[in-house]
Amino acid sequence: LPPVDDYSGGLPTPVPAPRPSNPAPQKQAQDFNFGKSLGEGSYSTVIAATDRQSLKEYAIKVLDKHHITKEKKVKYVHIEKETLVRLGDHPGIIQLYYTFQDAQSLYFVLEIAPNGELLSLIKRLGSLDLACTCYYGAELLDAIEYMHSKGIIHRDIKPENILLNKDMHILVTDFGTAKIIDYPEGLDYSPESQDCRAKSFVGTAEYVSPELLTQKYAGKMADIWAYGCVLYQMVAGRPPFKAANEYQTFQKIVKLRFSYPPGFPIGLRDLIKQILVLDPAKRLPISKIKQHQFLSSISWDRDALWNSTPPKLA
Numbered sequence: 105l106p107p108v109d110d111y112s113g114g115l116p117t118p119v120p121a122p123r124p125s126n127p128a129p130q131k132q133a134q135d136f137n138f139g140k141s142l143g144e145g146s147y148s149t150v151i152a153a154t155d156r157q158s159l160k161e162y163a164i165k166v167l168d169k170h171h172i173t174k175e176k177k178v179k180y181v182h183i184e185k186e187t188l189v190r191l192g193d194h195p196g197i198i199q200l201y202y203t204f205q206d207a208q209s210l211y212f213v214l215e216i217a218p219n220g221e222l223l224s225l226i227k228r229l230g231s232l233d234l235a236c237t238c239y240y241g242a243e244l245l246d247a248i249e250y251m252h253s254k255g256i257i258h259r260d261i262k263p264e265n266i267l268l269n270k271d272m273h274i275l276v277t278d279f280g281t282a283k284i285i286d287y288p289e290g291l292d293y294s295p296e297s298q299d300c301r302a303k304s305f306v307g308t309a310e311y312v313s314p315e316l317l318t319q320k321y322a323g324k325m326a327d328i329w330a331y332g333c334v335l336y337q338m339v340a341g342r343p344p345f346k347a348a349n350e351y352q353t354f355q356k357i358v359k360l361r362f363s364y365p366p367g368f369p370i371g372l373r374d375l376i377k378q379i380l381v382l383d384p385a386k387r388l389p390i391s392k393i394k395q396h397q398f399l400s401s402i403s404w405d406r407d408a409l410w411n412s413t414p415p416k417l418a
């Protein structure tokens with residue numbers, strides 16, 4: 105497998121990772137105490153780890169080289185690393201500090217989110233109140249807007265992939281299936297062609313956009329569709345489109361068959377109604393979502409938003 109660190113495997117020169125003035129010495133697995141597993145993927149495991157020297161805590165994603173090669177996932181690994189490097193300076197996106205490798209594995213040393221998933225929070229509380237829904241809806245929208253400004257489509261936005269840091273701000277994670285939409289011509293990183301037509305990857309059933317199901321098209325507005333589903337779920341406690349199986353869930357999506365539970369706030373209904381629109385061209389763009397009444401209390405200055413204190417959980 106071409107070394108992920110230095111791309112000496114003949115891949116084009118990547119976006120250089122931000123280099124500190126005094127670059128950290130090359131780390132290795134022995135420099136960490138590994139703790140509990142935080143998650144398992146088809147060819148990776150994410151493990152909580154502590155740097156033995158600095159005692160700093162990280163989430164280390166360990167990727168199995170043999171499996172990656174055998175399953176022809178090299179492109180996805182490069183996409184994930186380049187995505188994390190590009191998105192490296194947003195407070196709402198998991199940071200990649202550095203990578204290293206040994207004979208068996210690649211290691212991505214990532215920011216840890218000690219407070220787990222937004223999904224667990226929603227399930228534990230049943231639903232979030234309007235103040236929390238507004239705040240986390242704003243943080244998530246700001247993170248998605250930043251991704252899109254850097255040419256990245258996440259493609260699997262869902263409450264499981266929205267984590268919470270020690271101060272209860274969100275951290276978007278799992279860019280293993282992201283799409284980079286501005287690769288120079290001829291650099292065939294993306295598993296799909298450059299025109300955003302998905303030939304392989306589909307996200308998580310409940311959050312998949314109708315255009316992906318009907319036209320195999322996955323552009324930036326697919327992330328906005330998923331955003332609308334997450335907004336709904338924060339208040340309703342469940343996603344808008346959910347059925348006994350994937351096929352029935354997909355049918356509900358393409359027919360826009362969903363309803364609001366009793367008491368669902370009118371103001372949020374009005375916003376969601378303009379996001380969960382079948383035609384991506386008619387879906388509310390981020391600039392208009394930001395202006396909606398439901399988010400009128402939000403200061404969209406990035407420092408103000410991310411340095412403010414999240415609302416107390418009701």
Ligand SMILES: NC(=O)c1nn(CC2CCNCC2)c2c1CCc1cnc(N=C3C=CCC=C3)nc1-2
Pocket residue numbers: 142143144145150163165198214215216217218219220221264265267277278279280
């Ligand atoms: N795929 C990843 O890159 C990734 N996966 N996880 C754990 C997953 C568990 C299932 N839902 C999606 C995330 C992480 C990361 C990034 C880095 C990362 C940092 N902190 C945590 N923290 C967690 C704490 C408690 C429960 C789950 C995750 N997790 C991760």
